[in-house]
Amino acid sequence: MSAFSLTRLSIVARKEIVDLLRDRKSIFLALFGVAISGPLVVCLLYFVAQSIQGRIEKITAPIVNAQFAPDLVRYLERRGIKVEADPPDYEARVKNGELDVALVVEPNFAEALASGRQATITLVTLSSRERSAPIAGRLTGEVRGYATMIGNERMILRGIAPAVARPVQLEELDLSSVEQRSARFLQMMSFYALFAGLMGAIAAALDVTAGERERQTMEPLLTTPVAVAELALGKWLAVALVNLLAVTASMLGFLIALKLVPLGKLGLPFNFGAREFTGFMAVLIPFAFMVPGVLLAFGAAGKTAKEAQSSLTLAVSLVGLLPLISWLRQTKAPWWDVWVPVNGQFAVLSKVLRAEAILPLEWAAMWAVPALICLVALIAFARRLGDEKMLAGR
Amino acid sequence: MIEIEGLCKRFTVRERTSAFALKASTRIVTAVDNVSFNAKDGEVTGLLGPNGAGKTTTLRMLSTLLSPDAGSARIDGADLVSERAKVRQRLGVLGDAKGLYWRLTARENINYFGRLQGLSLPDSERRTRVLIDELGLHDLADRPTQGYSQGERMKVAIARALVHNPQTVLLDEPTNGLDIMSTRSMRELIRGLKAQGKCVLFSSHIMQEVAALCDRIVIINKGRAVFSGTPQEVLATTGLDSLEDAFVKLIGSEEGLFA
Numbered sequence: 001m002s003a004f005s006l007t008r009l010s011i012v013a014r015k016e017i018v019d020l021l022r023d024r025k026s027i028f029l030a031l032f033g034v035a036i037s038g039p040l041v042v043c044l045l046y047f048v049a050q051s052i053q054g055r056i057e058k059i060t061a062p063i064v065n066a067q068f069a070p071d072l073v074r075y076l077e078r079r080g081i082k083v084e085a086d087p088p089d090y091e092a093r094v095k096n097g098e099l100d101v102a103l104v105v106e107p108n109f110a111e112a113l114a115s116g117r118q119a120t121i122t123l124v125t126l127s128s129r130e131r132s133a134p135i136a137g138r139l140t141g142e143v144r145g146y147a148t149m150i151g152n153e154r155m156i157l158r159g160i161a162p163a164v165a166r167p168v169q170l171e172e173l174d175l176s177s178v179e180q181r182s183a184r185f186l187q188m189m190s191f192y193a194l195f196a197g198l199m200g201a202i203a204a205a206l207d208v209t210a211g212e213r214e215r216q217t218m219e220p221l222l223t224t225p226v227a228v229a230e231l232a233l234g235k236w237l238a239v240a241l242v243n244l245l246a247v248t249a250s251m252l253g254f255l256i257a258l259k260l261v262p263l264g265k266l267g268l269p270f271n272f273g274a275r276e277f278t279g280f281m282a283v284l285i286p287f288a289f290m291v292p293g294v295l296l297a298f299g300a301a302g303k304t305a306k307e308a309q310s311s312l313t314l315a316v317s318l319v320g321l322l323p324l325i326s327w328l329r330q331t332k333a334p335w336w337d338v339w340v341p342v343n344g345q346f347a348v349l350s351k352v353l354r355a356e357a358i359l360p361l362e363w364a365a366m367w368a369v370p371a372l373i374c375l376v377a378l379i380a381f382a383r384r385l386g387d388e389k390m391l392a393g394r
Numbered sequence: 395m396i397e398i399e400g401l402c403k404r405f406t407v408r409e410r411t412s413a414f415a416l417k418a419s420t421r422i423v424t425a426v427d428n429v430s431f432n433a434k435d436g437e438v439t440g441l442l443g444p445n446g447a448g449k450t451t452t453l454r455m456l457s458t459l460l461s462p463d464a465g466s467a468r469i470d471g472a473d474l475v476s477e478r479a480k481v482r483q484r485l486g487v488l489g490d491a492k493g494l495y496w497r498l499t500a501r502e503n504i505n506y507f508g509r510l511q512g513l514s515l516p517d518s519e520r521r522t523r524v525l526i527d528e529l530g531l532h533d534l535a536d537r538p539t540q541g542y543s544q545g546e547r548m549k550v551a552i553a554r555a556l557v558h559n560p561q562t563v564l565l566d567e568p569t570n571g572l573d574i575m576s577t578r579s580m581r582e583l584i585r586g587l588k589a590q591g592k593c594v595l596f597s598s599h600i601m602q603e604v605a606a607l608c609d610r611i612v613i614i615n616k617g618r619a620v621f622s623g624t625p626q627e628v629l630a631t632t633g634l635d636s637l638e639d640a641f642v643k644l645i646g647s648e649e650g651l652f653a
């Protein structure tokens with residue numbers, strides 16, 4: 001085989017880039033898709049968060065038999081909760097989602113309370129319905145608060161310090177509100193950033209592998225002095241460049257969206273400024289080079305365009321499945337977490353957003369793992385390009 | 395100059411006799427079986443054979459796309475296997491696959507191959523211009539090749555094969571799908587290459603076409619070269635006066651022929 005030539009490599013790369021960028025429809029549609037999906041997710045999350053907060057603040061408590069517990073009604077109203085007395089047909093309406101919850105006061109509530117027996121209030125809700133959970137939580141808290149208040153008064157009347165009856169006070173520091181919301185948000189953002197680095201490469205990788213077979217241009221190409229290594233690297237560079245464009249577009253989309261949407265108002269402690277942008281790019285650049293390598297190696301595996309396409313689809317789903325490792329895991333991340341491709345990127349991106357320090361070893365993983373995978377993939381890709389079985393077998 | 399000696403190529407093919415058969419049996423297909431012939435500079439050599447004879451496979455081996463299972467071949471003295479790079483530089487190939495890059499213009503398609511063949515950018519652009527002139531592609535040259543007619547695509551493919559002015563030219567069925575006018579201009583082009591002292595080897599399954607152009611004919615059938623000689627010798631050997639009858643006779647029975 002002819003000696004490796006950088007000139008020919010750059011000729012191949014330049015031609016592929018021109019060729020790819022001429023395919024306005026599919027390339028630009030893909031770029032546009034990834035650029036817009038980030039901002040869209042940010043806005044969506046914003047509105048969801050805002051509506052949850054709004055609903056918790058402006059809450060109505062439907063109370064069945066409210067007339068038996070006038071003190072509770074007054075207590076709730078003082079706490080800013082509107083009371084809807086005796087909602088008709090409440091069980092069915094809670095079930096079908098018209099009401100989030102209903103409180104049921106037993107008929108002998110006042111009598112039981114007065115005589116010192118235990119008085120019962122039932123909270124009717126549907127725990128499987130997620131959007132009702134914060135409201136149920138708020139009402140539970142309020143009713144407990146009311147009960148505690150009465151208990152404390154009674155003990156004080158009997159000359160007992162309320163602390164005696166409660167030797168251990170459990171303070172609840174609820175992380176689920178702001179922090180959990182921000183964790184969800186982190187996951188989403190990291191996921192979409194990686195998603196851009198995957199989606200940006202698919203159309204292009206398909207075009208330079210399956211497309212070349214479909215158009216029957218591989219054979220003429222291989223009769224020229226070009227070496228398969230030059231072809232492989234040239235194609236890889238071209239696809240990687242398109243992918244890098246997609247990643248940059250997506251990041252700029254986030255940058256703009258987070259400037260426009262006032263997340264701070266919702267109490268989300270984020271900032272997506274220059275520091276985060278740089279951190280993201282430092283993780284995403286090696287990733288954006290690795291993905292095309294893998295996709296090309298798979299895309300070149302088929303003798304026909306169709307085979308190449310299915311093989312490439314397989315690669316895409318494999319890459320897409322990897323972040324599930326950390327998404328589904330319940331325990332703390334083990335040390336090897338960052339060394340698993342895609343999954344590691346996901347973890348480090350989340351750390352960048354949380355403004356945590358990233359260890360030198362983690363940075364090493366972000367660059368060494370993609371480099372190694374890319375090397376293996378490119379060798380496989382070059383082999384397949386030069387394989388005569390792939391060539392003549394039509 | 396092409397010198398071929400005992401070239402062989404076998405393919406392993408999978409066969410399924412029923413749609414539900416779990417195991418496909420494999421069979422060896424001999425596509426090219428001990429083919430030897432020479433093609434000289436300044437001559438047009440025709441590789442004639444019916445469908446499936448092994449013409450494309452022979453040309454693919456000569457253009458270094460497939461490696462031969464046995465035998466050897468030299469292009470201008472350079473060995474097919476050990477001196478691949480040299481062989482590729484000497485060769486211009488219009489193969490069985492004649493695809494173009496749809497989104498690139500004719501000029502860009504030709505120029506890309508010129509650059510890959512090692513021409514400098516100005517040289518490559520100059521050669522591209524010359525070929526566009528010669529082939530009458532002016533009006534299309536700067537349009538993407540997507541909407542080209544079959545004849546127009548063929549012209550671009552041939553220009554691409556000749557961009558580096560190769561000494562030896564391989565053409566696999568260069569008139570396939572062309573109308574009478576385009577076929578004639580293709581023949582003119584082949585004669586022009588011959589006049590420049592190039593070695594042209596082209597394949598066809600049409601006897602008349604080969605007879606009209608070739609100084610020497612190699613007839614292959616079922617992977618074997620069954621005849622090699624001038625068009626006159628074809629008639630003389632068979633004792634027939636129609637070339638088509640002679641062709642049919644030659645591939646129909648192999649007895650008494652020098653392979």
Ligand SMILES: Nc1ncnc2c1ncn2[C@@H]1O[C@H](COP(=O)(O)OP(=O)(O)OP(=O)(O)O)[C@@H](O)[C@H]1O
Nearest residue numbers: 392393405407423425444445446447448449450451
């Ligand atoms: N890649 C391959 N795998 C299996 N068999 C093949 C392969 N390529 C060619 N063959 C077989 O080898 C034989 C010769 O094929 P080839 O394409 O060389 O014929 P040809 O002379 O060019 O025919 P045509 O005039 O139809 O183009 C055929 O029987 C074909 O089925």
Ligand SMILES: [Mg+2]
Nearest residue numbers: 449450451490
């Ligand atoms: Mg053929």
